Each structure stands twice: as C-alpha cells, then as structure tokens.
Amino acid sequence: MAQETQFVLNSFSFLIWGVLIMWMCAGFTMLESGSVRTKNASVICLKNVGLYAIAGLMFYLIGYNLMYVGVDDLIGSFRFTYGTSEAEKALLGGDADAASDVLENGYSVMSDWFFQMVFVATTASIVSGTLAERVRLWSFFVFVAVLTAFIYPVVGSWTWGGGWLSQMGFQDFAGSTIVHSTGGWAALAGAIIVGARHGKYREDGSVKVTAPSNVPVVTLGVFILWMGWFAFNGGSQLALSGVVDAVAISNILVNTNLAACGGFIAAIALSRPIFGRVDLMVSLNGAIAGLVSITAGPDIVHQYWAIMIGAVGGAVCALSMKILEQIRVDDVVGAISAHLVAGIWGTLAVCIAAGGNLLVQIVGILVIGAFVFSASMLTWYAIRQLMGVRVTLDVERHGQDVAELGIEAYPEFVVLQDPDL
Numbered sequence: 050m051a052q053e054t055q056f057v058l059n060s061f062s063f064l065i066w067g068v069l070i071m072w073m074c075a076g077f078t079m080l081e082s083g084s085v086r087t088k089n090a091s092v093i094c095l096k097n098v099g100l101y102a103i104a105g106l107m108f109y110l111i112g113y114n115l116m117y118v119g120v121d122d123l124i125g126s127f128r129f130t131y132g133t134s135e136a137e138k139a140l141l142g143g144d145a146d147a148a149s150d151v152l153e154n155g156y157s158v159m160s161d162w163f164f165q166m167v168f169v170a171t172t173a174s175i176v177s178g179t180l181a182e183r184v185r186l187w188s189f190f191v192f193v194a195v196l197t198a199f200i201y202p203v204v205g206s207w208t209w210g211g212g213w214l215s216q217m218g219f220q221d222f223a224g225s226t227i228v229h230s231t232g233g234w235a236a237l238a239g240a241i242i243v244g245a246r247h248g249k250y251r252e253d254g255s256v257k258v259t260a261p262s263n264v265p266v267v268t269l270g271v272f273i274l275w276m277g278w279f280a281f282n283g284g285s286q287l288a289l290s291g292v293v294d295a296v297a298i299s300n301i302l303v304n305t306n307l308a309a310c311g312g313f314i315a316a317i318a319l320s321r322p323i324f325g326r327v328d329l330m331v332s333l334n335g336a337i338a339g340l341v342s343i344t345a346g347p348d349i350v351h352q353y354w355a356i357m358i359g360a361v362g363g364a365v366c367a368l369s370m371k372i373l374e375q376i377r378v379d380d381v382v383g384a385i386s387a388h389l390v391a392g393i394w395g396t397l398a399v400c401i402a403a404g405g406n407l408l409v410q411i412v413g414i415l416v417i418g419a420f421v422f423s424a425s426m427l428t429w430y431a432i433r434q435l436m437g438v439r440v441t442l443d444v445e446r447h448g449q450d451v452a453e454l455g456i457e458a459y460p461e462f463v464v465l466q467d468p469d470l
C-alpha cells in the first residue's frame with residue numbers, strides 16, 4: 050500500500066505541476082499581447098496557442114525520444130519508442146498482475162512525459178516575445194517545430210537525459226540554462242536574422258520607445274508566470290512521496306518567491322539611473338529575471354541566498370536591456386535579458402550556494418550556448434532563404450492582425466498610424 054501511495058502521489062504531482070506550467074503559456078500570451086501595439090495583439094495570441102500545439106506534437110513524435118532514448122538508439126530503431134508502457138497497457142486492459150511492474154517505475158510514464166513537455170513549450174514561448182511585430186507567422190511556426198523537435202532535446206539529452214554534461218556534474222535543477230538560456234539564445238539568433246522593427250532605431254542614433262499597449266494585461270501576465278514558476282521549480286523535485294520531498298518543495302517554493310521579489314526591487318531601483326525613469330517593463334522583467342536566476346538552484350537551504358541571487362538577476366537584466374538597446378538588438382519584451390542573461394547568471398550562482406563546480410558550469414553554459422545559437426542561426430537563415438522571415442513594410446505599418454488574420458484584437462478602437470512605421 051505504501052508503494053502504491055507513493056506512485057499515486059508522484060504521478061498526481063507531475064500532472065498538477067504540469068497543468069500549472071502549461072498555464073504559464075497564458076502568462077506569456079498576456080505579457081506579449083500587452084507589450085505590442087494593439088494592431089498585432091491577435092497574432093500574438095495565435096502564435097502562443099500555435100507554439101504550444103506544435104511543441105506538444107514535436108516533443109511527442111521526436112523530441113522526447115531524442116532527449117531520453119538517445120540519438121543512436123533512435124536512429125537504429127527507426128521507430129517511435131515512447132508511450133504508455135506495456136505494463137500500464139496491460140493494467141488498463143484489466144490485468145491486475147501487471148500492477149507490480151507498474152509500481153516499480155515510481156510514477157505513471159505519461160505523467161512524466163506531460164511534465165517534461167510543458168518545459169519545451171516554455172522554451173518556445175521565449176522566442177515569441179522577442180520577435181513580435183515583424184516575424185512571419187508560418188516562419189515562426191517552422192522554427193518552433195525545429196526547436197522543440199531537435200534543438201532543445203539535444204540540450205536535454207546532454208543534461209537531464211543523463212548525457213555527457215550530466216556525467217561531468219553540470220547542475221541545473223529546473224532549467225536556468227537548459228530551458229531559459231536555450232530559449233534566449235534561439236531568440237537572439239532570430240532577432241539578428243529577422244532584424245529590428247522599422248523605425249525602432251533612427252538614423253540620428255535615437256531609439257523610439259514603444260510603450261506597452263495594455264499595462265494591466267502585461268502585469269497580469271507577469272503574475273501568471275510568477276505563479277507558474279512555483280510548479281516549474283517545485284515540480285522539478287520530481288517526487289512527492291515523503292517528508293523529505295515535502296520539506297524540499299516547501300523550501301523551493303519560498304526560495305523561488307524570494308528571488309522574484311529581490312529581482313523586482315533591484316530592477317526598479319536601477320531603472321531610473323539606467324533609463325532615466327522608473328520603467329515598468331524593466332521592473333517587471335526584473336521579477337522574471339529573479340525567477341530565472343534561482344531556477345538553476347532553488348533547492349538551496351538558506352533563503353537569504355535566494356534573495357541575493359534574484360537581486361543580482363534583476364540588476365543584470367536591467368543592464369542587459371540597456372546594452373541591447375545600444376547595440377540595436379530589438380527585443381520587444383526583454384526576453385533575451387530576462388531569460389538568457391539571467392539564466393547564465395543563475396547557472397553560475399549554483400556555485401555560490403548549491404555546491405556547483407565553477408569550471409563545469411562554465412563549460413555547460415558555453416557549449417549549450419554555442420550549440421543553440423549556431424543551430425538557431427542556421428535554422429533561421431534556412432527559413433529566410435526558403436520562405437522569408439519578416440513581414441513587408443506595408444504589413445508592419447498596418448499591423449499583422451489585419452494583414453495576416455483579417456481580425457483586430459480591439460476593433461472598436463481607432464488605430465492611429467505611426468509616422469515612423
């Protein structure tokens with residue numbers, strides 16, 4: 050009975066954590082749709098639902114196999130090798146004798162698949178926000194398919210799949226690098242290939258500030274992400290079957306929350322000296338950066354470290370947003386700074402409080418960064434050559450909602466044309 054109880058609790062926790070992480074897709078949708086101008090909000094909504102659907106299919110058909118079965122076994126078999134186990138199929142078919150074989154695994158096979166899949170969708174969501182307002186819808190979907198079927202699973206196979214980085218001792222508890230920096234590198238490559246929005250960077254060197262079109266929606270999106278992060282990090286304990294797990298998860302959730310608080314305070318404090326104003330987007334991204342920073346090591350025991358790690362994450366995020374602006378990398382929602390830069394810091398911070406080896410952590414960051422960035426650049430370049438990656442100037446001027454979907458997010462509003470666009 051004890052073994053059966055543990056099996057039920059572990060499986061149930063995977064499913065509930067997974068549902069909450071899936072809800073982060075709604076957070077990304079709110080954050081992005083509120084950050085862009087109203088003429089592009091409908092496309093943002095469609096992109097986020099679409100990327101979740103594509104991520105689910107690609108990870109089921111290819112990605113999970115590549116990540117956990119391995120390249121050699123996958124190529125050698127030439128067949129799909131993952132799904133409900135034979136023992137579980139027998140149990141569902143009424144064979145009570147199969148129960149013992151099922152229990153040995155410790156959790157339902159597909160509960161684990163579902164939990165892993167929603168992480169992939171999070172990685173894809175990071176790319177969406179950076180390239181908003183100028184990337185073609187179908188070009189973006191093609192890239193998401195490649196990212197979720199091949200690029201992310203290769204990184205996962207090196208780490209969580211028991212590959213060579215894992216064997217070296219690389220530590221990334223819930224994915225500061227594996228999930229967030231991977232998404233950030235892919236977004237950076239896309240921003241370089243697709244280019245900036247027309248009129249964003251003027252010939253006189255000035256930068257056009259594009260304020261969020263819906264501040265309450267952006268803020269709601271950040272709160273949804275903040276809530277989902279408790280499942281992101283807490284669920285990465287990968288068990289809920291005893292006192293140790295309960296205490297560990299409690300610690301993880303508190304550390305996650307404190308890091309976000311520290312990141313927000315640091316970012317809002319630095320926004321005026323860096324940007325000349327108390328900046329809403331910088332402050333909100335500071336909270337996200339704090340969450341990303343603690344994700345590599347939320348299982349630390351002492352909470353004050355979580356506050357400090359999150360605060361540094363918020364600070365480097367704010368500085369990065371300014372630097373990217375100066376070098377003319379157009380990131381609509383600040384995702385590169387919040388996910389890539391803070392993810393790198395968080396992976397290094399494991400060495401401070403969670404016993405990570407600095408050299409191993411640096412090797413992991415560099416290798417993953419080089420692979421994801423180069424693979425993403427090649428993918429984006431191929432897409433540009435085959436089908437183009439950005440909308441025309443006319444579409445950008447009138448908005449993707451009308452041009453690509455024939456529907457406006459706010460049809461009762463009169464959209465005034467921007468002379469720069």
